[in-house]
Amino acid sequence: MKKTVPLWVVLGVVVAAFLFTRLGGNRYIYFAGYFVLQYIVLATAWNVLGGYTGYVNFGTAAFFATGAYTALVLILAFKATLPVQIVAGALTAGLLGLGIGYLTLRLRGVFFSIATLALSVVLQTVVSNWEYVGGGKGLSIIRPKAPALFASHAEYLFVVMVLLAAASVALAWWVQNSRVGRGLAAIRDNEEAAECMGVPTLRLKLFATTLSGCLMGVAGTPFPYYVTLVEPGSVFSLDYAVNSLAMPMIGGTTTWVGPVIGAVLLGTAQQVATVTISSELNLLIVGIVLVAFVMLAPQGIVGLVQRLFHRRSR
Amino acid sequence: MFSLDLLLNAIVAGILIGGFYAAVSLGISVSFGLLDIVNIAHPAFVILGSYTAYAMNRFFGFDPLLTGLLFTPVFYALGVVVYRLYYLGFERKGEESLRGLVFFFGVLFIVEVALLLAYGVDYRMIEARYVGQSFHIGVVGIAFRLLLPCLVGLMVTVALHLFLSKTFYGRAIKAVSQDSQALRLMGVDPVKIKRIAFALSIATASLAGALLILIGPVEPSIGREYIGRVFAIVVLGGMGSISGTLAASVILGVVESLTATFSGPSWAPAVSFGILLVVLAVRPAGLFGR
Amino acid sequence: MAALLEVRGVTKRFGGFQALSDVSLEVREGERFGLIGPNGSGKTTLINCISGALGTDGGTLVFRGKDITRLPAHQRTRLGICRSFQIPRPFTSMTVLENLCIPLEYAAHGQVPRSAVASEAMEILRLMGLDAKAQARPADLTGIDMRKLELARAMAAKPRLLISDEAMAGLSPAEVDAILPILFALNERGITIIMIEHIMRAVMRFSQRIAVLDAGEKIAEGTPEEVVSNKRVEKAYLGE
Incomplete structure (x- = not known):
């Protein structure tokens, strides 16, 4: 019974989102909603590796871009539909995650992080020199007609993103509360001790990097249809790396809720700031909030709330 | 396409660039290699140095090198402040590694965005008499805008090497991450030593930034390219070895220059990061490492 | 023998x-x-x-x-084969009890039914005289209790x-x-x-x-x- 609860929740959320689109409403809501949802997926994905397992990934953009460019290639080559793109993007990005997982054999802590950043730049360079997908200048594509039941493509993408976000969060919830999640926490706390206590550290790390990479890739697959102009500069933007680690850090890294809280807060704030102030200023705010949180509240908002509760209950 | 002239010119340009890379990497060599402080924001401070040189040149007509030198105390002070924050927030609590890394990532982002707000995304460059000049030795052309940074880079390298090996503080800096207990017994405060060393590493960014804008136009996010480069150099050079840093800088400069000449400049960023990935995966101790 | x-x-x-x-x-x-x-x-x-x-x-x-x-x-x-570490290496984000659940769930996987993990962990803590500290964090333990936890965790690996x-x-x-x-x-x-x-x-x-x-x-x-x-x-x- 308990195990099926998240499934029903995911389904319920998606149906609710669909019904919401039937109400019509402003296009901008779907556009902004997509932006926040996309970051729920990215932050949740980042947290599976960074928060649960303790490996800080600076290369979110590399995985996101793998998803986006897989989708683009499929569009160019076969005019594939979005569900096909998502599955393919999940597979390729998951494979890249598996590769990064083997890096953890030799690289711990800081070196792992720098390697992921390096990966991101190398991939960007390769893609910038790949003429088929538009090289450095990028490529614009035309959205197909919106599928039946949807008034516009924006609404379709919005509902798809709701599904992806709900599914990612459900997965993160499951991992956190499973034996696997406790094994990952042991690795984060002390990898040698975990191995000595019978935790198959390599296998679990590979699981975490693959799942994390896979979800990041999934977040990137609808991107070509969302922006319709795919160019390396925006797909590989450092914003993805900063945001996807800032959001869990601000929300709290040890639970599934943290990244969601962080993504909703920071994502919404950025959308609002972009509209009302300027996009540079909103990024500045992200940076400052991130630094303030890692310094002053390392457990994030979840940690602050927990501490508040503890004090009350005493 | 291939010619001996081109090859020679590429190699000479690579060596000159390498001297400049050393100036950029020395700071990280000290902070990351000797102090175990993962200051990935270092390139951002270098860019800050570039914009300082730009602003002083633009509004007061100062020579960039003069600015670079004049502003080292200011950058030193900035380094003291950043280290203080880092120390209070992380080192003191023994949480330096990963959260500290995120901290510097945030600092990098803040500096970059702040510069973006102040100056926009346009490339900025500098005006000085010697920037466009060059001379020839045989078929090899040597541009002043490359030669000067290389010479200054070498000078900074030598100066830092002498400081670290000949002075009391220098030797204390070398010992601080391995043996802070011994330092304490000698009555030296390891935190003070780290503060001095870190501030010094940021001070070099002032000069390196001035050199950077001499070499070519600068925009706020250019610092990111340098993250891979400087870490590749520092890891390749064997973490904290000054001579290793210089050697690795020259190697990287030459390899990049050859790549840019024969495969096109758009491939150049992949070189440093690619080398870094391979070095990390195969030989984390570096080419000249322990 | x-x-x-x-x-x-x-x-x-x-x-x-x-x-x-x-x-x-x-x-x-x-x-x-x-x-x-x-x-x-x-x-x-x-x-x-x-x-x-x-x-x-x-x-x-x-x-x-x-x-x-x-x-x-x-x-x-x-x-x-299980070892304890010279300098204790507890899982710092977990309680003392949860520290023991890791080896019980992994090293002794299959030997202890899932529902019995917590009671089994408690049993080992009692044997070590650590049962009063079951809900404490390793950071709050004294030096000797930390050594006991290190041994208790090794024990939980059966x-x-x-x-x-x-x-x-x-x-x-x-x-x-x-x-x-x-x-x-x-x-x-x-x-x-x-x-x-x-x-x-x-x-x-x-x-x-x-x-x-x-x-x-x-x-x-x-x-x-x-x-x-x-x-x-x-x-x-x-x-x-």
């Missing part, structure tokens, strides 16, 4: 440094085995090789008749062979006297124990047999009495 663990000609080098050269020894089922030697003699390297934290450069390791030389550490733990790496280093004589009975009690429950220790009084009292390492070589083996009267041992400890 049959051999539980056989170390046959194990060699380990770090770069040019020979940390272990051709070390052989046998630990019997149910035995209390002491491993001593001066600083840098290779004790910790040897147990790292036995537990799987380090690979070997030569020789074989046989545990319960099975060649384990190439097995990763976590599989050796599942076979029944080992046949427990390797205790200086579990008593830095403790006061009174605290040593509190840890020793725990180790005796574990041995009485059928667990073979290898004790690495600097505190001679404790090793001599505890061990049935002792092996002495010096500069990566085994220089003596025998009962505590035999070992203390050995000339080479004396030389290794006191110098010429």
Whole structure:
């Protein structure tokens, strides 16, 4: 019974989102909603590796871009539909995650992080020199007609993103509360001790990097249809790396809720700031909030709330 | 396409660039290699140095090198402040590694965005008499805008090497991450030593930034390219070895220059990061490492 | 008594440094085995090789008749080799009780039903006298409780062979006297124990047999009495 609860929740959320689109409403809501949802997926994905397992990934953009460019290639080559793109993007990005997982054999802590950043730049360079997908200048594509039941493509993408976000969060919830999640926490706390206590550290790390990479890739697959102009500069933007680690850090890294809280807060704030102030200023705010949180509240908002509760209950 | 002239010119340009890379990497060599402080924001401070040189040149007509030198105390002070924050927030609590890394990532982002707000995304460059000049030795052309940074880079390298090996503080800096207990017994405060060393590493960014804008136009996010480069150099050079840093800088400069000449400049960023990935995966101790 | 663990000609080098050269020894089922030697003699390297934290450069390791030389550490733990660390390495984000659940869920996977994990962990804590601290965080424990947690967690892995790496280093004589009975009690429950220790009084009292390492070589083996009267041992400890 308990195990099926998240499934029903995911389904319920998606149906609710669909019904919401039937109400019509402003296009901008779907556009902004997509932006926040996309970051729920990215932050949740980042947290599976960074928060649960303790490996800080600076290369979110590399995985996101793998998803986006897989989708683009499929569009160019076969005019594939979005569900096909998502599955393919999940597979390729998951494979890249598996590769990064083997890096953890030799690289711990800081070196792992720098390697992921390096990966991101190398991939960007390769893609910038790949003429088929538009090289450095990028490529614009035309959205197909919106599928039946949807008034516009924006609404379709919005509902798809709701599904992806709900599914990612459900997965993160499951991992956190499973034996696997406790094994990952042991690795984060002390990898040698975990191995000595019978935790198959390599296998679990590979699981975490693959799942994390896979979800990041999934977040990137609808991107070509969302922006319709795919160019390396925006797909590989450092914003993805900063945001996807800032959001869990601000929300709290040890639970599934943290990244969601962080993504909703920071994502919404950025959308609002972009509209009302300027996009540079909103990024500045992200940076400052991130630094303030890692310094002053390392457990994030979840940690602050927990501490508040503890004090009350005493 | 291939010619001996081109090859020679590429190699000479690579060596000159390498001297400049050393100036950029020395700071990280000290902070990351000797102090175990993962200051990935270092390139951002270098860019800050570039914009300082730009602003002083633009509004007061100062020579960039003069600015670079004049502003080292200011950058030193900035380094003291950043280290203080880092120390209070992380080192003191023994949480330096990963959260500290995120901290510097945030600092990098803040500096970059702040510069973006102040100056926009346009490339900025500098005006000085010697920037466009060059001379020839045989078929090899040597541009002043490359030669000067290389010479200054070498000078900074030598100066830092002498400081670290000949002075009391220098030797204390070398010992601080391995043996802070011994330092304490000698009555030296390891935190003070780290503060001095870190501030010094940021001070070099002032000069390196001035050199950077001499070499070519600068925009706020250019610092990111340098993250891979400087870490590749520092890891390749064997973490904290000054001579290793210089050697690795020259190697990287030459390899990049050859790549840019024969495969096109758009491939150049992949070189440093690619080398870094391979070095990390195969030989984390570096080419000249322990 | 049959051999539980056989170390046959194990060699380990770090770069040019020979940390272990051709070390052989046998630990019997149910035995209390002491491993001593001066600083840098290779004790910790040897147990790292036995537990799987380090690979070997030569020789074989046989545990319960099975060649384990190439097995990763976590599989050796599942076979029944568990070690405690000299400097305790608790899982800092978890409570004391949760610390024990990790080995119960992983090393002893299949031996303990899922519903019994918590009660089993509590049982071990009671045995160690740590049950009052079950909900505490490792950071809030005293030095001796931290050592107890380290041993309790190793116990939760349900080992046949427990390797205790200086579990008593830095403790006061009174605290040593509190840890020793725990180790005796574990041995009485059928667990073979290898004790690495600097505190001679404790090793001599505890061990049935002792092996002495010096500069990566085994220089003596025998009962505590035999070992203390050995000339080479004396030389290794006191110098010429």
